[in-house]
Amino acid sequence: MGSLASERSVVGLAAKDATGVLSPYTYTLRKTGEEDVVVKVLYCGICHTDIHQTKNHLGMSNYPMVPGHEVVGEVIEVGPAVSKFQPGDVVGVGVIVGCCRTCTPCKSDVEQYCNKRIWSYNDVYTDGKPTQGGFASTMIVDQKFAVKIPAGLAPEQAAPLLCAGVTVYSPLKHFGLMAPGLRGAILGLGGVGHMGVKVAKVMGHHVTVISSSDKKKAEAMDHLGADAYLVSSDAAQMAAAADSLDYIIDTVPVFHPLEPYLSLLKLDGKLILLGVINEPLQFVSPMVMLGRKAITGSFIGSMTETQEVLEFCAKKGLTSTIEMVKMDYVNQAIERLERNDVRYRFVVDVAGSKFEP
Numbered sequence: 001m002g003s004l005a006s007e008r009s010v011v012g013l014a015a016k017d018a019t020g021v022l023s024p025y026t027y028t029l030r031k032t033g034e035e036d037v038v039v040k041v042l043y044c045g046i047c048h049t050d051i052h053q054t055k056n057h058l059g060m061s062n063y064p065m066v067p068g069h070e071v072v073g074e075v076i077e078v079g080p081a082v083s084k085f086q087p088g089d090v091v092g093v094g095v096i097v098g099c100c101r102t103c104t105p106c107k108s109d110v111e112q113y114c115n116k117r118i119w120s121y122n123d124v125y126t127d128g129k130p131t132q133g134g135f136a137s138t139m140i141v142d143q144k145f146a147v148k149i150p151a152g153l154a155p156e157q158a159a160p161l162l163c164a165g166v167t168v169y170s171p172l173k174h175f176g177l178m179a180p181g182l183r184g185a186i187l188g189l190g191g192v193g194h195m196g197v198k199v200a201k202v203m204g205h206h207v208t209v210i211s212s213s214d215k216k217k218a219e220a221m222d223h224l225g226a227d228a229y230l231v232s233s234d235a236a237q238m239a240a241a242a243d244s245l246d247y248i249i250d251t252v253p254v255f256h257p258l259e260p261y262l263s264l265l266k267l268d269g270k271l272i273l274l275g276v277i278n279e280p281l282q283f284v285s286p287m288v289m290l291g292r293k294a295i296t297g298s299f300i301g302s303m304t305e306t307q308e309v310l311e312f313c314a315k316k317g318l319t320s321t322i323e324m325v326k327m328d329y330v331n332q333a334i335e336r337l338e339r340n341d342v343r344y345r346f347v348v349d350v351a352g353s354k355f356e357p
């Protein structure tokens with residue numbers, strides 16, 4: 001099925017330099033390969049990683065760069081060997097679009113840890129072309145790196161699950177933290193953090209939000225269903241919560257000391273780092289030894305876990321909390337995300353927007 005004829009010309013919004021400002025950019029996609037699906041982008045979430053990448057926080061950015069890795073779209077064409085999808089299917093694409101398929105992580109179904117992973121943007125595909133993300137009319141992706149959006153999940157609600165959702169689900173599952181009754185905390189109530197609260201609550205955990213201010217308290221308790229709320233700078237509140245938590249999911253995207261949070265963990269508690277921070281973090285060793293605590297990290301989730309979290313959310317009636325915007329608002333949305341002014345994820349209505357070159 002599908003025509004394998006030519007490269008497609010597409011329009012996206014690209015950063016052209018480390019200012020991170022996005023502007024229209026026309027480029028071509030590869031010819032539809034045997035295992036490729038061609039996806040008309042419907043919606044794309046804005047993740048803080050898009051800021052790290054477009055603004056070159058990691059020193060590895062290449063321009064022009066079309067960001068966006070929480071992509072929901074409609075399949076409009078499939079290559080001849082595609083078995084998972086057909087035109088008309090609503091699918092999701094996330095953070096990675098390729099892996100080696102032969103290394104231990106790839107063979108263990110955790111291909112996100114493949115050292116040859118191909119990122120959905122700011123990378124180079126197997127054909128030598130730059131990869132470009134979801135703030136664009138169309139993407140082409142190998143069927144392995146697309147997931148089905150289950151019936152019953154609104155496509156715009158599903159977009160944040162493709163990064164934020166699976167990023168919290170994967171470590172809870174991997175570290176054996178899905179049992180009801182656990183006491184967990186979410187540090188940083190943004191796009192990833194709000195999914196952390198929702199997923200942990202559905203698992204039956206007692207959930208504390210640890211935030212940099214009290215601004216989000218009412219919403220966290222009333223809308224997201226958090227059980228407790230700590231302001232990280234309030235020493236009395238923090239002291240009262242010492243030794244009380246089985247885990248902390250840390251989503252803060254900037255440098256912060258770890259010791260105040262390590263002190264909140266119980267014996268064998270885990271501090272799970274998710275934020276991308278390009279400088280050394282700090283703690284003294286007794287903070288982990290005297291309590292056998294673990295500081296660990298986790299990176300998105302596998303394609304299997306991505307499909308699983310979508311089905312988990314559909315089954316539990318769990319949605320993301322989003323602010324929907326058009327493409328012409330993306331630069332303002334990014335500025336607001338950087339100022340910590342979003343409730344809790346921007347999702348761009350890509351197909352419903354005009355973005356002419």
Ligand SMILES: NC(=O)C1=CN([C@@H]2O[C@H](COP(=O)(O)OP(=O)(O)OC[C@H]3O[C@@H](n4cnc5c(N)ncnc54)[C@H](OP(=O)(O)O)[C@@H]3O)[C@@H](O)[C@H]2O)C=CC1
Nearest residue numbers: 048049167188189190191192211212253274275276299300
């Ligand atoms: N490990 C992985 O696989 C993944 C990692 N990430 C990374 O996780 C981090 C969080 O991503 P995301 O949730 O999209 O980001 P958001 O900007 O949506 O949320 C980050 C939250 O951290 C808190 N915060 C504290 N200090 C700051 C600061 N100086 N600037 C901004 N926020 C601050 C805020 O919460 P509050 O107001 O409560 O203090 C804010 O809402 C990023 O570094 C991102 O790159 C994202 C996805 C996957």
Ligand SMILES: O=C/C=C/c1ccc(O)c(O)c1
Nearest residue numbers: 047049058095163276299300
């Ligand atoms: O948002 C998804 C990607 C997160 C990410 C994690 C670690 C890292 O080094 C990155 O460049 C991105």
Ligand SMILES: [Zn+2]
Nearest residue numbers: 047049163164
């Ligand atoms: Zn992300």
Ligand SMILES: [Zn+2]
Nearest residue numbers: 100103106114
């Ligand atoms: Zn591999």
